[in-house]
Amino acid sequence: MSTTATDSSSTPVTAVAASRGYRTLWRWHFYAGLFVMPFLVVLALTGTLYCFQPQIEPLLYPHRLVVEPRDVPRLAEDTLLANARQALPAGSLATTARISSRADRSAEFIFRLPNGEKQSLYLNPYDGTVLGTLSVEHRFMQIDRMIHRKLLLGKLGELLMELVACWTLVMIGSGIALWWPRAGTTLRGALVPRFTLRGRPLWKSMHAALGIWLAAGALAFVVTGLPWTGSWGKHFKSLSASVNLGSPPGSWGGLPLHSRLPRGAAQLSAVVGNAADSQKAGMDSMPGMTMDDLPLPQIPWAAGAATVPQSQDAAPTVWTLGRVVTQMRALGLPDDYDVALPASASGVYTVSYFPPDPKLERTVYIDQYSGAILKDIRYGDYGAVGKAVSYGTSLHMGRYFGLANQIVCAGLSLGLATLAFTGCVMWWKRRPAGTLGAPGRDRAIASMRGWKLALVLLGAVFPLMGVTLIAVWLADRMLSGRPLQPLAD
Structure with missing residues (x-):
């Protein structure tokens, strides 16, 4: 949700203005919306396209x-x-x-x-x-995905989109608080736009009603997307794995992670076909690598931190891709999975199955010489966090319940883009020429301990967000001309 507030042209001005802390919430909602709005439109459009990837790509190619x-x-x-x-x-x-x-x-x-x-x-x-x-x-959908995740700006874009997600939480929370029915306002009046109004009050009514209907979906989008971010999400995954709540413990199956090169390794690698550049190939199968390091298009989140094993010392025989496919069929995986091929003499076949139903997710490591299954990771092996993120990811991507899930995600995404547009219109109509148009302060400073505590907790959980919260607070105090005061005041 973007800026949602009232002004001198709105009906309940006096009652609303009398609410202690209202303008403080409005200012935070304004700052969050001003930062988030343009990125929210990008996220909405790219996310909607990516949601329909299974239908779009066959039409493109x-x-x-x-x-x-x-x-x-x-x-x-x-x-x-x-x-x-x-x-x-x-x-x-x-x-x-x-x-x-x-x-x-x-x-x-x-x-x-x-x-x-x-x-x-x-x-x-x-x-x-x-x-x-x-x-x-x-390819088109990969570019769309990279815009969605990092704006094609690499690590900088990844951090920026992570900040957008965090500030969206501020925008949602402050938007709900601003919407909350006050004296003289019925619940129905707060949930249904008042199309009898004109001008900015009409835009405000539409914005507020649409925002509250989309709040739960927007919150779900943010929460389910954050575990995939490049900074916070990566650390969250490592932390979850370290306390056995994410990746399964001992995900390499307790087998040694190092092995001697088998007899005839060069000839065997030539048979496999990946020995053209052994130095470059070795980069794809170094000891201690995780699933996230492998050249796989899609990997279950909970398996991403799993350490990849290496093939064991064996006789000069080779397990081919065809035998892996036959093996997977016997294990109940007939279709729609990816296989990372051994990239060196000690590499393994890594099978990654990332279906719409998280309970069917599977990651299998196979020795490239003996065909032995070094580890078979299934949904039941995940920790509680890994299971929750798997379901959230499937819903976030519009995969869990087919076309209906895609339509719901598209509706939520386009609804959020509409919120950004209506918030921008409201701001433009209220904004005095030549100024930023930030809402004025409350004359009486309200304690708002609950709101401040929520911001402190948000900054503690998301450190990057915490830094920007402090920066915005300091800038607001300096630009307003009011002497700096502690945040707890």
């Missing part, structure tokens, strides 16, 4: 992603992977296979080219014909 079903068996995964390697420049490293048994979908393999670029290559699964390539980093 039909000649690569979609094939004509045939009444013949699909080629073996090893044959398709060999064809893919032959179609790319020498030195290209196969990093990931995307496994799908849908009759109308192509086979996809992700490579790192000699110049470092990541590229997806698509083949017809029935005859092995190469259908084309797409840049992993520059």
Whole structure:
């Protein structure tokens, strides 16, 4: 929610102005809205698009992603992977296979080219014909996702969007407090816009009513998105794992994390096909790496902090991708999962299954020589936090209950964009020319201990947010011309 307040043209001016602390809440809501509004529109639009990725991508790239079903068996995964390697420049490293048994979908393999670029290559699964390539980093939905997460600004953008999420909490809390029905206002009057009004009072009525209807959804969006942020979310995941509330304990299965290179390692790696650049390949399977370090498009949140094991000392045999697929089918995973391929002589096959239903999430590590399952992580192995985040993620992305979930998320997102627009209109109509137009202060300073305590707790939980809260408070005091006073005053 953005700025929602009254002015001299509104009906309940006297009653509202008399409420102690009202203008203080209004000022915080104003500052939060002023910062959040433009980013909220970006988040809403990019989030809505990404929510419909399964429908959008086949329309954008039909000649690569979609094939004509045939009444013949699909080629073996090893044959398709060999064809893919032959179609790319020498030195290209196969990093990931995307496994799908849908009759109308192509086979996809992700490579790192000699110049470092990541590229997806698509083949017809029935005859092995190469259908084309797409840049992993520059395809439309990936760009949309990176705008949503970090505004294409790298770490700076990631931190900025994290701040936006935190300030949205301030905006929601202050907006609800401002909306709360006061003397002479009925609940129905507060929940339903008064379309008989004109001018700014009409915009205020629409903004306030829409904001309260969307408050719960906006709060859910923020709470379920924060665990994926690059700074706070990363530390939250590590903390959850350290106290056994996130990733499962001993997620490498208690097996050694280091091993001697097996006999004939160079020849075996040549068979696997990932020994073109051993130094570069080794970067993908260093001891102590976690799931988040692997070249996988999607990973269950709770499994992200799990340490990746390494293949054990074994006889000179090799476990192929085709055998992994057969193995997964026997374990109940027939479709729609990703396999990170071994990138060195001690690497493993890592299977990541990230379905709409969190209870079915699965992460499996397979020794590349013996085919032994080093660890099979399932939803039941997660801690309480990991389970909650898994459900929140599925709902946040519009995946949990199909098209209906997508429509609900799109409605919430576009509703938030509408709130940003109505808040901007209200501000523009009230703003005196040549000024910022921040709401004036209450004449009598209210203690507002509950509000201040909430801000202190918010700043403590989100340190980056705490720094900006202090900065805004100091700037507000200095710009207002009032002597600085302690926050607890």
